[in-house]
Amino acid sequence: MSASRSAIRTALAGALACLTALVLSSAAASAADSGKPTLTVYTYDSFSADWGPGPKLKADFEATCDCTLDFVGLEDGVSILNRLKLEGPSTKADVALGLTTDLIPEAKATGLFAKSGVDTAALTVPTGFSDPVFVPYDYAYLAVVYDTKTVKTPPKSLADLIAGDPAQKLAIEDPRTSTPGLGLLLWMKAVYGDQAAEKWTALKPRILTVTPGWSEAYGLFTKGEVPMVLSYTTSPAYHEVEEKTDRYQAAGFAEGQYLQIEVAAALKGSKHPELAKKFLAFVISRKAQAILPTTNWTLPVRDDVTLPDEFSHLVKVDKPLLIDADTVAKNRRAWTDEWLQAVGAR
Numbered sequence: 001m002s003a004s005r006s007a008i009r010t011a012l013a014g015a016l017a018c019l020t021a022l023v024l025s026s027a028a029a030s031a032a033d034s035g036k037p038t039l040t041v042y043t044y045d046s047f048s049a050d051w052g053p054g055p056k057l058k059a060d061f062e063a064t065c066d067c068t069l070d071f072v073g074l075e076d077g078v079s080i081l082n083r084l085k086l087e088g089p090s091t092k093a094d095v096a097l098g099l100t101t102d103l104i105p106e107a108k109a110t111g112l113f114a115k116s117g118v119d120t121a122a123l124t125v126p127t128g129f130s131d132p133v134f135v136p137y138d139y140a141y142l143a144v145v146y147d148t149k150t151v152k153t154p155p156k157s158l159a160d161l162i163a164g165d166p167a168q169k170l171a172i173e174d175p176r177t178s179t180p181g182l183g184l185l186l187w188m189k190a191v192y193g194d195q196a197a198e199k200w201t202a203l204k205p206r207i208l209t210v211t212p213g214w215s216e217a218y219g220l221f222t223k224g225e226v227p228m229v230l231s232y233t234t235s236p237a238y239h240e241v242e243e244k245t246d247r248y249q250a251a252g253f254a255e256g257q258y259l260q261i262e263v264a265a266a267l268k269g270s271k272h273p274e275l276a277k278k279f280l281a282f283v284i285s286r287k288a289q290a291i292l293p294t295t296n297w298t299l300p301v302r303d304d305v306t307l308p309d310e311f312s313h314l315v316k317v318d319k320p321l322l323i324d325a326d327t328v329a330k331n332r333r334a335w336t337d338e339w340l341q342a343v344g345a346r
Contacts, residue, residue: 038068039275041095042080044179046215046296048073053295060291061282067275076213077179077262081107088112089269094276097137097264097283100179101322102186104134104263105329114268118280123301126259126320134263137283138298140232141257141317142183143250144170150227157254158191162203169208170228171217174345175336178213179260184230185339186328187258190321196335200342210345221248233257233315234297240310241294256319262298 048054048071058069074080077098084091089112099107107113115132125136144161146154151168155161161170173181188196208226211217221229233250240246264283266276282288289300293307300307339345 042093043097045073094270101261102328113265134265139261140298143233145231146228154251166205171226172230237310252315256321259320259322
């Protein structure tokens with residue numbers, strides 16, 4: 001990294017930290033005026049957006065907690081961990097929501113997270129995931145989502161995607177800042193192992209852009225600027241439910257789909273540890289879980305949540321793929337450097 005680029009990154013990080021501090025201090029002042037404590041939850045921007053689950057969850061939780069729930073939306077899941085590392089024990093966050101299980105060993109290594117104290121025994125999570133610190137609240141499988149008006153022969157495998165027409169472009173997310181971007185990195189590793197760098201080089205001509213987070217990539221896709229995007233098998237349900245169209249579909253891949261389990265955890269430095277625990281229990285309650293499928297467009301971790309009929313049209317995943325989180329932690333930097341060199345992203 002050049003000195004100027006390093007300086008720019010440092011300046012941007014400082015400006016972002018100042019902006020977050022301003023937002024948090026404003027929220028705290030407002031909460032102080034109301035006499036209620038504020039629970040601050042770091043999450044990703046599509047979760048906290050007006051059209052995401054954040055507003056509904058906020059209203060339901062505040063109705064029972066006698067508190068103010070403040071969602072702070074960051075770029076994407078990996079960005080949450082990056083921000084917490086930057087802020088350290090002085091972070092204002094009480095809860096982090098939106099990391100994936102791939103990041104758990106790295107997150108625990110920071111020493112910032114507390115045991116949840118939440119009973120998750122009744123949850124149904126692929127691979128049977130459970131952890132004393134991180135609470136799973138939803139999951140989804142990665143997929144290439146395509147526009148049927150433009151892509152008449154969608155890829156049926158990663159091999160098809162790599163070898164396909166370079167004129168039909170793909171938008172992907174950056175694994176350094178984005179959980180779906182990290183998921184694609186791991187998907188390629190799970191399938192190709194030591195040949196992953198070679199396959200990334202072969203895929204590069206099809207990549208139109210690498211965005212910081214999912215929202216930017218999916219926005220390009222829905223605007224018609226790219227015919228394919230890295231998203232989830234559940235994404236078409238959004239278009240069926242909200243837009244009454246089956247124009248956008250997910251491609252099922254012969255090698256399998258990479259699984260992402262999203263988790264939440266309380267921070268050790270939280271000034272409201274009991275509220276944080278109450279919130280973690282709330283996000284896996286039946287009421288909260290019923291909100292997530294049609295706002296976060298993910299799958300619930302409870303069996304007693306009824307999904308809309310549109311979810312029955314989704315790609316059926318016969319081969320869930322997942323790399324052990326400890327293996328990810330040991331290799332993430334090297335695998336990311338390999339990706340950077342092959343794709344040429346900066």
